[in-house]
Amino acid sequence: MDLLKPSAANSSPLTPLGFLERTATVYGDCVSVVYNDLSYTWSQTHRRCLQLASSLTSLGIKRGDVVSVVAPNVPAMYELHFAVPMAGAILNTINTRLDARTISILLRHAESKLVFVDVLCRSLVLDAISLLPPATQSPLLFFITEEANEMVAVDDDRTYEGLIKKGDPSFKWVRPENEWAPMILNYTSGTTSAPKGVVHCHRGIFIVTLNSLIDWSVPKHPIYLWTLPMFHANGWTFPWGMAAVGGTNICLRKFDAAAIYRAIHKHGVTHMCGAPVVLNMLANAPNVQPLPRPVHFLTAGAPPPSAVLLRTESLGFIVSHGFGMTETGGIVISCAWKSEWNRFPATERARLKARQGVRTIGMTAIDVIDPKSGESVRRDGSSIGEIVLRGGCLMLGYLKEPAATSVALSDKGWFFTGDVGVMYPDGYVQIKDRSKDVIISGGENLSSVEVESVLYTNPAVNEAAVVARPDEFWGETPCAFVSLKKSSTQKPSEKEIVEYCRARLPHYMAPKIVVIMDELPKTSTGKIQKFVLRDMAKGLNSSQQLSRI
Known part of the structure; x- marks a missing residue:
């Protein structure tokens, strides 16, 4: 046994980019992306991503460069999750709700070489670029346009679609040299004077993507509605997840309750994610009838109030609740609902769903420990400690912040979340407060x-x-x-x-x-x-x- 070692044949770097390649082969004629009257098949999406990756390399984007994007949930935002790392670059998605000053700070900290900008965010990003220090080299700008917003004139050579037209559809995408190579850069909501750039590698994103699909029991060919912004921790990894299972991505530039219900009925939506505020929006929409078929809804963050849970479940939504952070790449603690709990009264079901739950299958361990002694707290549902995590989907670290990385990823083998909570006798965790406020x-x-x-x-x-x-x-x-x-x-x-x-x-x-x-x-x-x-x-x-x- 001691003579058996890893070889080139059995140790190819793990990366979620291969999901798209496989799906283009298996489900090439199936619909991949739908946006208004536009739709693509998986073979078309694969080809477009290769063409874009080809054009990026022609522009001089090389392995390890950061490419940023400021855009809502449009098809280009979906494709960039594959095309940018296929060029060997690191994808950085930026929240469209930020102001110009904050975006300027992030672009400077990331040293972005190129920024894709939705044309309706053009003035915001141009203002951000103008705030960069004079000695800073401004990134290249390319604009994501569509017929509905052509009121802003853009030279075709500076557009997203223009780059795709120039690209080579037979481009051999740049595979990572090893699975620990950086792939994603996401910023936390820390102070803008000291932003925390979370770096994830190909291996971590591969693990957390499969982890999310398994934990949520996502089947083949789901119809996924994009109500969760893709700039939020890469849409909790579901851009890559939908490719893995050959799903259909229903993209929405903006939405309200009426738009969501229209999309559900028009496209036969089966799955969607969002913050509890989206659940509340759906629960309080006027004149809404129960759905013709169930829709699975994954939420995270603060647990939805029991009244909202009861209302949305009565409308036909099957709600799952979990916990994740920018540093975890996706949801790593889930409620892990047990069928026998369905017999409990509604108030007890809501209480159980309020708990963040247990580790997902892709995580190695979670615990609640006393930060002073380092020992596990009592599993009594009342003893407070800090929630700590261990697993392959955790970040590589914070960009340019070795001290902060060392604190978060301690030599004790845990990632310290900064959240305090309790552990129940059945092994379920519940967050009680946020030590980082x-x-x-x-x-x-x-x-x-x-x-x-x-x-x-x-x-x-x-x-x-x-x-x-x-x-x-x-x-x-x-x-x-x-x-x-x-x-x-x-x-x-x-x-x-x-x-x-x-x-x-x-x-x-x-x-x-x-x-x-x-x-x-x-x-x-x-x-x-x-x-x-x-x-x-x-x-x-x-x-x-x-x-x-």
């Missing part, structure tokens, strides 16, 4: 520190603290508590402070409520007691909440 609003992870930093730029603000306030629609929204300087002659109102933040932050990050206090509660050492403020935020009446915009 991250707020999950409508599926977006917001950093309280970043919002606080903006509040502190207001000349009238003395102290500021931002916490999560529960919200039936968004899951959580930022709630700010501030004290004002006694020396300030012009004291702003709560509404004026909200508007101040909205002028300096993406609107979804700005506090929905601001509470002005004489002094913020503190410990004996002078640290602001955020747990006190969280309790106060929970008690605020809905009448105190400013209208949503």
Whole structure:
């Protein structure tokens, strides 16, 4: 046995890019992507990705270069998940809801060589490019256009489709030299002054993609509706997952409840993902009848309220809940529903679904440990500790941040999530709080520190603290508590402070409520007691909440 070793034949690098190649062979005539009146087959999608990868290499994009994209869920966004790494480059998807300043910081940190821009995001990205330091080399820009938005004139040589036309459909795509080669760069919602760029390798994305398909029991040929933005952790790996199972991707540029229900009925949708806010949208849509056939809905983040779960399930949605982070590449803890739980009362079912669950099949281990002793906490559902993970789909590390990488991926063999939770006697985990004070609003992870930093730029603000306030629609929204300087002659109102933040932050990050206090509660050492403020935020009446915009 000792003489048996890995060889070239049995140790080819794992990569999810091969899923597309296989599906083009097996399901070549099946529909791959549908968008409005446009549709492609899997053989066409495969060919288009090869042509684009070919053109990227002709432009000088080489192995290890970063290629960014700022676009909604259109066919080009789907194809770029294959074409960019097929050129040997690293794909970086950027949230279209960010402001120009933040995008500029990310492009500079990533050292992006080329940016694909949806034409409707053109002014946003051009503003971001203008904010780059003079000595910084600006990335090449290519625009994703379509007939519906041709009001912006773009030279064909600078368009996405123009690149595809020039490409070689017989291009031999650039396979990774080894499976640990970087493939994906995603940014967390940390402070823009110190962005955390999460790097994933081909091997990790391969593992978490298969992990997601198995855990969600995705069959061959699902009809998948893209309500989850692909810029959110690469759509939880389902761009590659849908290729693996020969599914049909129904793309939507933007949507509301009516658009989702129309798509479900028109295309026979079987699967979709989204934040709890999408579930809430579907549950509260007027004049909705139960679906003719079940639709599987995967959600993550803050667990949906029991009333929303009951309503959506009565409409025919089969809801699964899980946990993942940018650093995990996808969902790695799932509720793992047991059939006997269906006999429980509705309130008990909702309580069980609120738990994040157990490790998915592709993870090695999860635990809840005492961060001081490093020992596992008692499995009693009440002993608090930090949730830690171990498995092949975890990130390689943070780009240009060796110290932060060392802290997160400790020498103890665990990835420290920064989330605190409990372990139940049956081995299921539930998150109880976020030690990093991250707020999950409508599926977006917001950093309280970043919002606080903006509040502190207001000349009238003395102290500021931002916490999560529960919200039936968004899951959580930022709630700010501030004290004002006694020396300030012009004291702003709560509404004026909200508007101040909205002028300096993406609107979804700005506090929905601001509470002005004489002094913020503190410990004996002078640290602001955020747990006190969280309790106060929970008690605020809905009448105190400013209208949503």
